Amino acid sequence: MPALLIRRRIARSRWTVAGLAVVVLLALVALGAPWLAPGDPFRGDLSAGLQPPSSAYLLGTDAQGRDVLSRVLYGARLSLTVGLGRVSLAVGLALGLVAGYSGRWVDATVMRVADVTLAFPSLLLLIAIAAAVKPSLPVICLVIGLVGWAGMARLVRGQVLVVRALDYVQAARALGASDARLVTRHILPNVLAPVIVATTLGIGGAIMAEAALSFVGLGAQPPTPSWGAMVAEGRDLLRVAPWVSLFPGLAIGVAVLGLNLLGDGLRDALDVRRASS
Numbered sequence: 001m002p003a004l005l006i007r008r009r010i011a012r013s014r015w016t017v018a019g020l021a022v023v024v025l026l027a028l029v030a031l032g033a034p035w036l037a038p039g040d041p042f043r044g045d046l047s048a049g050l051q052p053p054s055s056a057y058l059l060g061t062d063a064q065g066r067d068v069l070s071r072v073l074y075g076a077r078l079s080l081t082v083g084l085g086r087v088s089l090a091v092g093l094a095l096g097l098v099a100g101y102s103g104r105w106v107d108a109t110v111m112r113v114a115d116v117t118l119a120f121p122s123l124l125l126l127i128a129i130a131a132a133v134k135p136s137l138p139v140i141c142l143v144i145g146l147v148g149w150a151g152m153a154r155l156v157r158g159q160v161l162v163v164r165a166l167d168y169v170q171a172a173r174a175l176g177a178s179d180a181r182l183v184t185r186h187i188l189p190n191v192l193a194p195v196i197v198a199t200t201l202g203i204g205g206a207i208m209a210e211a212a213l214s215f216v217g218l219g220a221q222p223p224t225p226s227w228g229a230m231v232a233e234g235r236d237l238l239r240v241a242p243w244v245s246l247f248p249g250l251a252i253g254v255a256v257l258g259l260n261l262l263g264d265g266l267r268d269a270l271d272v273r274r275a276s277s
């Protein structure tokens with residue numbers, strides 16, 4: 001599909017543009033946190049604990065006197081790192097390609113393992129795996145990947161089954177193209193559109209999963225700024241200091257909403273069945 005047509009479709013949708021703006025803003029905040037943060041997100045001042053939002057502390061302070069705004073900005077770096085570091089995307093793409101193209105026992109084996117993975121509640125499986133190892137950022141990415149690969153693999157496998165049977169793929173095979181060339185040059189480029197959409201939506205899911213793990217103490221460990229951990233720290237202070245949980249909670253909601261809006265917009269923009277006008 002021409003890139004100009006895709007850009008035109010994206011520009012026509014206000015919600016897609018809004019989602020793209022949120023994602024770009026999230027990336028800029030994550031990259032610029034050291035310069036944007038008004039204070040040290042790790043250093044507290046007990047004499048300034050639980051200060052409400054003011055000119056000195058725009059989003060207030062937590063129980064340890066740490067600036068909430070600084071911690072929210074630094075928390076964006078962790079959330080974006082976890083979202084972009086999802087090994088499940090690459091694993092699911094690779095296994096889906098292999099299963100869909102190879103067929104027979106390879107397809108059956110991969111899909112049965114995917115069925116077993118999908119049979120377990122995702123959050124419970126995340127908690128169980130995270131509780132068995134020492135929490136850290138690489139572990140969080142790995143744990144989320146172990147849970148999330150199956151959905152991507154099933155999506156890619158279904159797309160490969162459709163593309164594999166098309167005439168141009170059969171013609172390339174008849175001309176003597178190798179399996180590697182068929183997959184990389186003819187099949188993979190034509191299954192990337194739904195993969196891009198699923199990736200965008202998957203990043204939002206990864207941010208939510210990291211926040212859930214941090215909320216129950218199995219994600220980022222103190223004093224690392226994490227939106228989920230910040231919400232957990234302020235849950236007992238909602239009556240006296242609601243800002244401690246409110247602003248990181250809003251950050252999670254806005255980030256995931258922006259990614260979902262962008263994913264929906266990309267799905268419409270990359271849909272070849274829509275009119276080209």
